[in-house]
Amino acid sequence: MPVNPIYHHTEDRLMQELQWIKRAKDDPRGFEPLYNKYYEQIFRYIYQRMDDKEMAHDITSQVFLKAMNNIQKYEYRGVPFASWLYRIAKSELYQSFRDEKATRTVNVDTVNLSEMIDEMEENFSEESRTALLNAIKELAEDEVQMIELRYFEKRSFKEIGDILEITENNAKVKAHRVIQKMKKLFNEIGYEK
């Protein structure tokens, strides 16, 4: 699975990013390069989980505002700045769901579904696709998150670990368990609905 090149930086890019962060800590206007670089990523992450484009823009702006307000607390831990922004985005997103400003939405591509069905060692058909969608509805929220990050957004386990604040290995284990659960659901209730 190809990795996200925007997230996975070279050492030089990380250092340049650190310079921007340092400048942003001294002067909030120094945050602009970080805003320009990550706005689209964060917007896509948010819009992937909801249906309202305008609301997605609002929440994205809210994420950057929060990041600017808390930039002094940011500590570099060898991972891209994006992981910190993703964590803020996740928090803001779920807050909007709790406040009922937005509806939780899972956006699925047929291409991605077929890849999942392959991984589950099943044959792709209209029935299997429906069964898989039914199985997704039955998953817990953290399991849906894992499916979205890994199979719909094609993120590496490293990136998933950074966003969910778990280790890379833990992300692998969790992803495997979710697939096993989906397999089980797929066979038990998938075809029934």
Next chain:
Amino acid sequence: MKNRKINLDRPQVDSKEIQAGMNFGLVMTSYQVMSKPFYKSNWFFGTAGLASIGLIVGGTFAFQDPNESDKLLNEQLLSDAPPEVSTPENKLLAINTTGQPAELDNETVLTIPIQPKHDKIITPIDQTNENVISEEQISDVSEEQPKIDLLQTKNFSSMDLSPRINGKLHGDITREDLFDNKGITTGSDVSIIHFELHLIDGLGGKVFEEESNQLNQEMRTALTNLTKGETIYFENIKGKTSDGKVVRLNPLRYVLLN
């Protein structure tokens, strides 16, 4: 959160459309509105705190009783006094400023009055003269004889030993006062038997001696030649008490007024 909606094959958003929604200026404006006002910042609390402490400390010193320091100084002087002076067991001198004999644990000790302006200090001038009291003699007497005897014979506290000319102890003086016929006198029965007149002019110092309390002619001539504002010194003034003892008195210093 299972009331989730599932969208299948929703059209992707174009990058240009996303970038069209970017507005860093708006975020910046919101940031400035949300940022903490100065009175909530650590700088404010730090500055205000330091200023408050400064005011408290400054106020404490400013409103302190000015006599407090004098009292402290007096206490310190008393505490700094050598033990042989104030301890009655040593049977030595106790000093107070009133000139009255000090009572320490029902034991009377010799008291020598101390005047703040040092104008009543008795200084022996001739160690060989039997009539002059030396410190050693006083110490010997105080050690050998009962102190009450010495006190009864030497009542220094009633004496005003400050020399003066026409009632003036120091400061500005007119020629008329200076040439007053009474000469140098004291407020007690001590009569002046010797003094020196020291004059300083452009050629150096000049000293005149006289074995009485009156200015002699040479002195009068020298004083007449002085100009206004010059300083006149009377040094080495010796007096004789009614019982014949010679004492050295404080020097005098005047500035010629006319």
